[in-house]
Amino acid sequence: MKSVHSFWRVPLLAAVVVVCSALGACSQHAANTWQGYVEGEFVYLGSSQSGKLTQLQVARGDQVTADAPVFALESVDETAALQQAQQQLAAARAQLADIQTGKRPPEVDVTKAQLAQAIANARKATLQLTRDEAQYRVGGIPKGQLDDTRAAADAANAQVRELTHEVQVARLPGRSQQLLAQSAQVEAAQAAVAQAQWKLDQKRVNAPAKGRIYDTLYRVGEWVQAGSPVVQMLPPQNVKVRFFVPETVVGSLAPGRALTIHCDGCASAVNAKITYVSSSAEYTPPVIYSNESRAKLVFMVEAHPSADDAPRLHPGQPVSVTLQ
Incomplete structure (x- = not known):
């Protein structure tokens, strides 16, 4: 019986050694490989x-x-407000154009007709004055009648000058202050249209x-x-991977360093680059900073894959990261 026990002892110990070696290999991390997870910035x-x-x-x-x-959200009120603002802008622009061009041509034509009539009256009054002056010199009319004729001629000539100036003024644009005031009204109406358009655009995202x-x-x-x-x-650019490295490794990491991401079900590794390295230890219990306890510190590192590879990763997915 002793020989039988001795016969089975050696293979059994060998099997245990093989299993323990395999388990030990599984529990150890490969060089520069760390566990992490995928996170999304929604x-x-x-x-x-x-x-x-x-x-x-x-x-x-x-x-x-x-x-x-x-x-899209309901936008009936915003559409009506935009139409109202556009009509107000059109009215302000039309009023500005009216001030800039002066009176309308038919209004100028009326003043011109009045001027022509005044010129005819002045010519008639001048002829009457000439006849009355001749009559007065020969004693045909009294001095009072000559004075009335001279006053009528002066009034007719004054009316000609007045209407001549009115025609010139009718062709002038509005005063500078009026133009400035109306230009400001146009700018205000444009701002109202822009505001109404912005509110309407906000209803569609x-x-x-x-x-x-x-x-x-x-x-x-x-x-x-x-x-x-x-x-x-x-968005794919908002997909990132978080993993944690010990204090002995964090000093060698910097943004821009390349790494590869491995995940279950991924046909191939995903390339990424480190974008952030934490400057303080995270998710660890309180420790005393001594030479014996520094190995307990871990530091968070973030890496972003390319936009083309990001859709292969999903938030919450566990991954392993290998530094290059």
């Missing part, structure tokens, strides 16, 4: 204006391109970049308060 799309959700052009899981329509729609937070017909997110999306 973008929450909302509007600065309140309104009822009338259109939702995306669904959870959709891939969208930059500037693709995402959702497009994707700021390409990415994946992770969730929709409202349904069509629901009321959305200003600033409330309606859609949650993740």
Whole structure:
């Protein structure tokens, strides 16, 4: 019986050694390889204006391109406000043009006709004055009648000069102060149009970049308060990997260093670059900073894959990171 026990003892010990060696190898980290996880910096799309959700052009899981329509809110009031502002701007511009061009041609023609009539009256009054002066010299009329004729001629000539100036003034634009005031009214109306257009544009939200729609937070017909997110999306450039390295390694890391990311189910490794290295220890219990305890410190490191490789990673996914 002793020989039998001796016969089985050597293979059994060898098997235990092999299993323990395999387990030990599994528990150890490969050189420059650390465990981490994928994290996403989500973008929450909302509007600065309140309104009822009338259109939702995306669904959870959709891939969208930059500037693709995402959702729209009711915009009846904003559309009416824009039309009102545009009409007010048109009226202000028309009034400014009217001031700049002076009176209308028909109004100038009326003044010209009055001037022609005044010239004819003045010519008639001048002829009458000449005849009365001749009659007065021979004693045919009294001095009073000559004075009346001379006064009538002077009045007729004065009316000619008045109407001549009116024609000139009718052709002039408005005074400089009037022009400045109306120009300011036009600028104010333009600002009102821009403000109304901006409010109307806020009722339609497009994707700021390409990415994946992770969730929709409202349904069509629901009321959305200003600033409330309606859609949650993740652009590829917002995907990052977080992992932790010990105090003995963190000193050799810097932004820009290359690494590879490995994950379950990934056909190939994903290349990435370090973008952030924490300057303080994180997620560790209180320790005394001594030579014996420094090995317990770990530091967070963040890395971003390229935008083309980012869709292969998913937030919350565990990964392993190998430094290069």
